[in-house]
Amino acid sequence: MHRNDDIELINSFKRGDKAVFENIILRYQDRIFNLCIHMLGNIHDAEDIAQDTFVKAYQKLGEFQPDASLYTWLYRIAVNTCIDHKRRPFFESIFKRSETGEESVIDQVSNAPAPDKVCESHQIQHALQRALAILSPKLRAVIILKEIEGLSYEEIADTLDVSIGTVKSRISRARDGLKVLLKDFTEQK
Amino acid sequence: MNCLKTHKLISPYIDGELKVTDRKAFESHMKSCRACSIAVENARNQHNLFAYAKQFKAPYGFSTRVMADIASEKTTGFSLPLLLTRFAEVVVLFVIIFSGIISGGFLAGNLMPEKLSSVTSSLSLDVFDPAPPDSLGGVYLSMTEVRDEK
Numbered sequence: 001m002h003r004n005d006d007i008e009l010i011n012s013f014k015r016g017d018k019a020v021f022e023n024i025i026l027r028y029q030d031r032i033f034n035l036c037i038h039m040l041g042n043i044h045d046a047e048d049i050a051q052d053t054f055v056k057a058y059q060k061l062g063e064f065q066p067d068a069s070l071y072t073w074l075y076r077i078a079v080n081t082c083i084d085h086k087r088r089p090f091f092e093s094i095f096k097r098s099e100t101g102e103e104s105v106i107d108q109v110s111n112a113p114a115p116d117k118v119c120e121s122h123q124i125q126h127a128l129q130r131a132l133a134i135l136s137p138k139l140r141a142v143i144i145l146k147e148i149e150g151l152s153y154e155e156i157a158d159t160l161d162v163s164i165g166t167v168k169s170r171i172s173r174a175r176d177g178l179k180v181l182l183k184d185f186t187e188q189k
Numbered sequence: 190m191n192c193l194k195t196h197k198l199i200s201p202y203i204d205g206e207l208k209v210t211d212r213k214a215f216e217s218h219m220k221s222c223r224a225c226s227i228a229v230e231n232a233r234n235q236h237n238l239f240a241y242a243k244q245f246k247a248p249y250g251f252s253t254r255v256m257a258d259i260a261s262e263k264t265t266g267f268s269l270p271l272l273l274t275r276f277a278e279v280v281v282l283f284v285i286i287f288s289g290i291i292s293g294g295f296l297a298g299n300l301m302p303e304k305l306s307s308v309t310s311s312l313s314l315d316v317f318d319p320a321p322p323d324s325l326g327g328v329y330l331s332m333t334e335v336r337d338e339k
Contacts, residue, residue, distance in 0.1 A: 021259070022252050029247035029255075037245045047248060054255045055262060124241040146204065147239035153206050172200045178235060186234035 006070040013061055021061070025054050028071060031149065032078050038144045039082040041133050049085050053078040072159040075145065079160065083137045124185060131181035139174040146171055190218040195225045199232050 006027075012020045032053055036046035056077050064073060132140050138160075145151045145159060153171075157164045179186070195218050201207045202215050219226045320326030 022256050025252040025255050029251050030245070033247040033251070034245045038242070046245075047251070050247065050251070051255050051258060055258050058259050059262075121241050124238055125243055128238065128242055147236065148242050148244075153201070153204065168201055168206075171204070172197065175200055175232060175235060179231070182235055182238060185238055186231050 003069065007066050010061065010064060010066060010070065021058055024057075024070070028074050029054075031071065032074055035075060035078050035144060035149060036082055038132060038148055039079070039137070039140060040085065041129055045085065049081050050078065052081050056081065069155075069158070072155055075149070075159045076161065079141045083141070127182055127185060131178050134181060135174055135177055139170055139177060142167060142170040143174040143178070190214045192218075192222060192225055195219070195222070196228065199229055202229065203232055203236050
């Protein structure tokens, strides 16, 4: 991570150079977008929520403490926004669904023809997406941060504002939950 | 180390988050316990599966859209118009519901004096003769009356 660069950008922002925020977006947009897609399973929602994440970050960056990492702070905003989005009001959710549909992320992104190898990876991606969708948002967040974003337990604890013990137990529970759903791909024959 | 404790440590072991002493104890248990080593292998396979997870990139022009969003948020302040819009939506909803209730009540009230009474009277059973004397029912009734008299 470019921690020193982040601190420099934040200081410039706090001094009043608000335009530097675009550099922060450019640096972290892919990671935040990736997290949101795996949390929500839908490209349209992911783009909205990633956008909301950065808008919230802009509004609160003045209060950011430089002893924390910028990316874990951004991840925290993104995860909370995703969880809040899942709890959106009933009417809003049905209107949104009819407007965008709940297509599979994999279907939306890759329409390329599938040779054998691609087909296998496609199947795994589908299975992962389905399995993640079944987990509760908290367990999903922890497993995405670990397995897809590659964060350490300490970074996850920092991101989610929980203890390392809680992270350990959530990761174990999430893996136990995924075990049945992914057994076709994981169990030894 | 027993199997129960080993099971709890599978995830930290796979993620490389175990202390050296715990890792050694874990590995020595694995050598002697086939069930635990299979469980670890399955968990490792699951972990490896995530290598297939697609890595998405933000769409083109994302940062520009966010900056435009921020600029529009700044001009609208704490979004009073949005608040007023929501309030107006709620008011309109209540107006529709109450006008429905009131107009329904009004229509029913209008029917009451004349039309409703004619409707209720037309539904009265008194207008029907249950068994005219010539009909089969009428003959049956007269026969039962004669029998009762006897």
